[in-house]
Amino acid sequence: MKVDRCALSEAMREASEKDYLRQQREVQERIGRVFMPGLMRGLDDLFKPSNQFKLVHYTSADVAELIMKNREIWLRSTQYVNDTSEIHHGFALIERLFGLNGKAEQGGSRLLRALDQIHKGVGEAVVPYFRARYDDILNNTFISCVSKHALHEREHGRLSMWRAYGRKSGVALVLNPEPFRSTSDVLKAYSAPVLYGGWDEFIRDMSEVTDKIEASAEKLRFIPAHDLIKIVHMMLLLTVTCIKHPSFVEEQEWRVIYTPTEFHSSVIKPANITIGGISQTINKLSLKDYPRQGLSGIEIPQLIDNVIVGPLGDPVHTRERMIAALIEAGVSDAENKVTLSNIPLRIDGY
Template sequence: MKEFGKLIEVDDATRKFWAIFQPGYPERMVEVAEKKRRFAYYTNADTALKVISNKELWFRNATVMNDFSEISYGIDLIHKVFSGEAGERFREAVEDIFEGTISLVDKRLQGWMHDWELETYIACISEHSEDEDKSGRLSMWRAYGDTALVVNNAPMMAFTDKLAVYSAPVMYLSEDGYKARLDQITDAILINRKYLQSLGQDTLVTYIHHMLFHTAIVTKHPGFSEEREWRLFYRPNEEHSAAMERRVEVLGGVIQIVYVLPLKHDPKVGLFGADVPSLLDRVIIGPTE
């Protein structure tokens, strides 16, 4: 079971997992698909030109991106909330299904959280609306550059396990916001206790692992909410992609590893409608001479 993938092809078990452990995720995917939402990749003109001419998108390590706390924020939030009342309620609900489950989750997480922070490669895009077609979004120009590539949503809806690159909307949560979300998840666990018990303890441990991973990867401070960010991410330590090329590049004076996603239509490796002519809707030039 993968927590991200092509929405229309997921099985009932995955949909049930989303409903219990990732509330709101499938609704966001359906909204993007039904409303044919587009996305914008805000960057500088040099990078935008390279994306188009080289037909590739770079995924950078989370530790060297604009906000160095890209993943550490979500991990810190997990530690804070799970050490409090909401975390205790969650643990009690899980232990009531299978005693010892939390201990097994803790054992599995040893080392993984550190790896999530250090070995996750990300490309960030932003939900785009029609009223931004001409001028873009001021806050994004201020933060990310002078050029926006507006793209169609087909690849976002069709990234599959075969590609091993996944997409998800960012959650903008404060500590109180995550407490409320965890309480919502706990309520769903209590309602679906018999169903989760029928799956067995190993599956329940895996589900909780995926839930925590999702929180770590896609949670940001509410102060960034205007970005309406979605993340494309690749985890080479967990899953290899035949489509992704590993390179060493110098960016901003920093030598770093990047993974390169070719922009082409190649269903054999899990790429759907990702070729530049199909993908690119428009280019917006922001405030610049």
């Protein structure tokens, strides 16, 4: 029997890549369940079959058209989020934990001691490492926001989100969540659920992390000390950028976070634009698959499950625009994937 050596070599290479990606996923999950248990619980909940969650991005029809036409999403600076106090809130919790402006809390001291059980000196190094990057996190962190989308919201969307983001022609892009559990590092952008709470919720989570480190210290020594510092830094970065006041809990938000000065990606491109009369830098994340790097499902036809047109403005015309944009982006059966929300909503002046 004649063997096609090129085909055999390609098959072996693909098998090797899949095996490597599988091992990478396993290691990252082990690390995640110790250092970021809240994130892992969020993923478990998001992908629990009985929940049937999707993710949804509420935006304007104009922005939705741009996303589909250009096949990209914009990551905007945290300086321009609706409530800029969010980021300062996260920093204040970190400062209190480690005593950056006074005496460290007992929970912070205990966490640093636990890190030293893995590699001596790491506990002493993580706080200066984080503090040296304070300004970069504050000024050079870019995010995009989505919300969990439950089964009962599939037809109409969420009233509070239409009120906040519907404007005159709001739409909801309902997304398949699969890419959010990818362990690929090609984008250098990371997703996490928002924690709604203050000091009590924060210290509870930090205590859980410390418990897990103490229980697993010996098994974590395979991580080099410099990598361990970066893992803890990522944990703190996600804390700063993903904690909000508990009154926002109904948003059920997830964030995609990108800090190019820390984790630079060659596939995310910066651009200078003007939004609402304000000149600002954004970062454009291309909706393109990188299967060999373990990232699939972010191209428009696979990513967008359906579109809900909001109840304000001219919903019928907006629906036609969304159908046309989906067709142009290569989505099949586009007409059946765009529905109108019939939530009775009126905003004065519209």
